[in-house]
Amino acid sequence: MLDRLMWSTQFENFLATKWTAAKRFGLEGGETLIPGMKEMFDKSSELGVESIVIGMSHRGRLNVLGNVVRKPLAQIFSEFAGGIKPIDEVGLYTGTGDVKYHLGTSYDRPTRGGKRLHLSLVANPSHLEAVDPLVIGKTRAKQYYSNDLDRTKNLGILIHGDGSFAGQGVVYETLHLSALPNYTTGGTIHIVVNNQVAFTTDPMSGRSSEYCTDVAKALDAPIFHVNGDDLEAVVHVCELAAEWRQTFHSDVVVDIVCYRRFGHNEIDEPSFTQPKMYQVIRNHPSALELYQKKLLESEQITESDIKRMQDKVNKILNEEFVNSKDYVPKRRDWLAAYWTGFKSPEQVSRVRNTGVKPEILKSVGKAITSIPENFKPHRAVKKIFEQRAQMIETGEGIDWAVGEALAFATLLVEGNHVRLSGQDVERGTFSHRHSVIHDQETGEKYCPLDHVTMNQDEEMFTVSNSSLSEFGVLGFELGYSMENPNSLVIWEAQFGDFSNGAQVIFDQFLSSGESKWLRQTGLVVLLPHGYDGQGPEHSSARMERFLQMSDDNPYVIPEMEPTLRKQIQECNWQVANVTTPANYFHLLRRQIHREFRKPLVVMAPKNLLRHKDCKSNLSEFDDVRGHPGFDKQGTRFKRLIKDQKDRSDLEEGVRRLVLCSGKVYYELDEERKKVSGDDVAICRVEQLCPFPYDLIQRELKRYPNAEVVWCQEEPMNMGGYSYIAPRLCTAMKALGRGTMEDIKYVGRGPSAATATGFYSVHTKQQTDLVHKALQPEPINYPF
Known part of the structure; x- marks a missing residue:
């Protein structure tokens, strides 16, 4: 236990010495978490656990990464020095990266009993507790794929702060998945690093309950409150939590009541808001000092033993620091075995048919x-x-x-x-x-x-x-x-x-x-x-938000040749x-x-x-050549569905090309039949992101004299317009078909709410926009 606590303490001291002005969100004041977790893991392994998924926020994360999950110390130190983007043995894709205290890793840790325990620390943002449900979901998936029917081989562990455990609603949402048949993981172990302050907020301002862990009482989960200065008590309680989970297969909470020796981060001054607390903390011995004193007084250890252990830890830390200057991370460090052979964004992946016999x-x-x-x-x-x-x-x-x-x-x-x-x-x-x-x-x-x-x-x-x-x-x-x-x-x-x-x-x-x-x-x-008159709460999935977060460049047409196309791979997601x-x-x-x-x-x-x-x-749906779904490339998803009228490849007589997406197509098509609008072509953009430049240009070439219209049922400041317009403009410019002013908009006007609450108003708006898209007169810019 002393060795484990010394590693926890010396690690933080080393970082503080080498990078005095860096944010690291250290564990000083709660160092007993590390030996407690290690004991919990050893006991869990002894009781049959083979894999543990861990989720936690920034506080003490680097210590957990280095000392518990065994992320290479040289890599952690390299990230403090600015870091090097990870390289891929088969490519150059590295992404944008993230700050060091958000990153995750995995490792097969040897246990006290001679087994190997697979550990995964899930990467997460600074949004406190947001990672909680991901950990539970990943654990449940591991149980499925390892045929862990009694849910004893795979375990989820969540490490919380006192303020966020009481304050963040997702904690409650996650807790209430614990016993649901298709979501249960057979119990999660929750560890609260309770340093009795949330950034600058005292507990009396941060929660209404007596304890920060009272939310777990809704599950009747056992809650163990333990003094973070008492190493042996922390270790015992962590061991007990592992035994509870493996015996009763339900959630259990360990509340380590400790303190935060420095500010929220190491360059923050905590005395501005908690002066009395920090007067006490400045004069308070660390858990390591207290435990060393206890062992010395009981003559279980000598000063020379302590010195030898300290020298050993410092020697390793310094060696890893030297190695960090030449450390080059590999992308394989991040990938699980199931993902072997899957391609990264810079590698071409052939398009496959999806038809079925x-x-x-x-x-x-x-x-x-x-x-x-x-x-x-x-x-x-x-x-x-x-x-x-x-x-x-x-x-x-x-x-x-x-x-x-x-x-x-x-x-x-x-x-x-x-x-x-x-x-x-x-x-x-x-x-x-x-x-x-x-x-x-x-x-x-x-x-x-x-x-x-x-x-x-x-x-x-x-x-x-x-x-x-x-x-x-x-x-x-x-x-x-x-x-x-x-x-x-x-x-x-x-x-x-x-x-x-x-x-x-x-x-x-x-x-x-x-x-x-x-x-x-x-x-x-x-x-x-879809807009069908149900008002502003039941009409819009906020398509515009997903499109706005898409990272494809609206002013550059990527390689669209099917055998070379990497457009979807290079985009962050798809919107259809x-x-x-x-x-x-x-x-x-x-x-x-x-x-x-x-x-x-x-x-x-x-x-x-x-x-x-x-x-x-x-x-x-099938893969038979000559059937309607089969085209030159086979049977597969159509990113754009061309006009369904029987037209030739060149239709100079079509006066308007209406591009749309979603259900409004059927309303446009029905109206076109009523007004005999054979000189209007209607194409459906089925995949909005990434934008199908090649298919859009194919249709623009097919209708060389057509007025180009984007029609949507959403308000102008919503829906696809703001995403589609610049990309459509880029496609048109490349063909010499005009500029942004040549793209006509048909849809609802700008609005604060997604939709009207008056059905009669909705009906008129919908009718007007459909009529306008098919009107015989040219459409004004922009609408």
């Missing part, structure tokens, strides 16, 4: 539309399944729900894990999915997608209604998706409007995680979106607004059938779920 489509189609004979579903649900069976039988009229189920089923047949999670996803917010049906007499449940293959593992397809949480559940699914790329992991919002409850996950992890931490994820986010069941099918399958992973944000439909024209034929 007709006989497989028929086979899985029968499975997903069949109900056991003795099962008694609701009569309306029974009718829906009969209609679905007819769709598969005839190969016509495939609707959105069946297209989605076919994507899931075909991926399952190919051996991929599929997980769909979110509020009300089993039935679907709009009563369209019915992936789980209920016997009206017994209450028994049946999930057709659990029976696609023979002897299918019950978790291979997981669909689960979640708790009423956005932040916590999206974070969980993101963590789950990062463990293994061979899984389709989907989070669906109840309405897209509510996704901003998880904005931290979108901003700090999903949009920028690969750039900061070189971590890929193929997470799919479904956000129901799809209009046919078949294209949605191929979009989902594309997520798995590629050699890299990117997040996918989908503006999911609402009224298109049952729209009479939003249907596909089974031939658009």
Whole structure:
């Protein structure tokens, strides 16, 4: 124990000596955390744990990285000196990087019992506690892939601050996932580094409860409060927490009551706001001094023993400091075994077909539309399944729900894990999915997608209604998706409007995680979106925000040759607004059938779920040459759907080219039929980001005399316009087709709210914009 505490203390002292003005958010005052964690890990390993996923904020993180997870000290010291971007043995992609106290790592740590314990410290932002659900999700995924049915081999550990544990809502959201069947990990160990101050805020101003850990009482979790100066007590309690978790398979909390010797960071002056506290702290001996004194007084150790141990630690620290000057990190340090062979952004990845053999489509189609004979579903649900069976039988009229189920089923047949999670996803917010049906007499449940293959593992397809949480559940699914790329992991919002409850996950992890931490994820986010008169809370998934966070350059057309194209790989994520069941099918399958992973944000439909024209034929899903979905490259997702009228490759007589995205297409097409607008072409941009320059230019060439219009149903300051316009302009300039003034806007005017709350106003606005897009007169710039 003394050796472990000495390493913890000397590490902080060494950093303070070498980099006096650097922010490191040291552990001084709470150094006993390190020997406590090590004892917890040894005991956990002894009790059967093979892998631990750790999440924590900045306080003491470098100490945990170096002394617990065994990140090379030379690498940590190199990062203090400015650091070198990691290099990839097969490429040059390095991302933007992040500050040293946000980074993660993994290591196989030898334990006291002679075993090896795999440790992963998850990278995270400064948004306190935001990493919590990711750790739990990643742990759950590890349990699935290691067949850890009793959840004793994989453990999640979260290290909190006292202020954030009491103050951040995501803590509560994460705690309440702990016993839910499709989210439980068999218990998480929570360690609170309780230094009794949150930056400059006293506990009396930071919480209403007596203890910062009282939030855990909602779970009836045991909470152990321990004096951080008492090393042996801390070690004992950490050991006890490991025993509790492995015995009772539930959450447990260790509250290490300690202090913060310096300010929030090392260049901060704490006496400005806590003068009396810091008068005491300045004269208070460290935990190491107290323990050394105890051992000396009991004659368990001598001064020379202490000196020898100190010299040994300092020698190693100094050697690593010297080595840090030549340290070059490798990208392999960051990648798990499951990700071997996946490509980084600078490596070309060929586009793969996503069509499926007709006989497989028929086979899985029968499975997903069949109900056991003795099962008694609701009569309306029974009718829906009969209609679905007819769709598969005839190969016509495939609707959105069946297209989605076919994507899931075909991926399952190919051996991929599929997980769909979110509020009300089993039935679907709009009563369209019915992936789980209920016997009206017994209450028994049946999930057709659990029976696609023979002897299918019950978790291979997981669909689960979640708790009423956005932040916590999206974070969980993101963590789950990062463990293994061979899984389709989907989070669906109840309405897209509510996704901003998880904005931290979108901003700090999903949009920028690969750039900061070189971590890929193929997470799919479904956000129901569309203007149908339901008001400002049920109309918009805020498409513009996701597009605004996209990092593709609006003024440079990238390489678009299919064999050389790296556009999606070089972009931070994909944003799509799809209009046919078949294209949605191929979009989902594309997520798995590629050699890299990117997040996918989908503006999911609402009224298109049952729209009479939003249907596909089974031939658009297959891989048969000559069928409607098969083009020159094969059967795959269409980034742009050209005008559906039978036109030639050159249509000089078309006066207007209307580009749009999403459900407004069907309204435009219906109006065009009414007004006989054959001189107007309507093209659907299905993939907004990254922008399909090649296909847009193809259509611009097809209609050389056409007025170019972008039509959307969202207000001008929302939707796709601000993203599309500069990129469309770049495409037009390259062809000599004009400038920004030649792009005409049709849509709602600028607005503070996403939509009107008056249905009559909505109807007029929608009618006006559809009429305007097709009006015979030229459209003024910009609208």
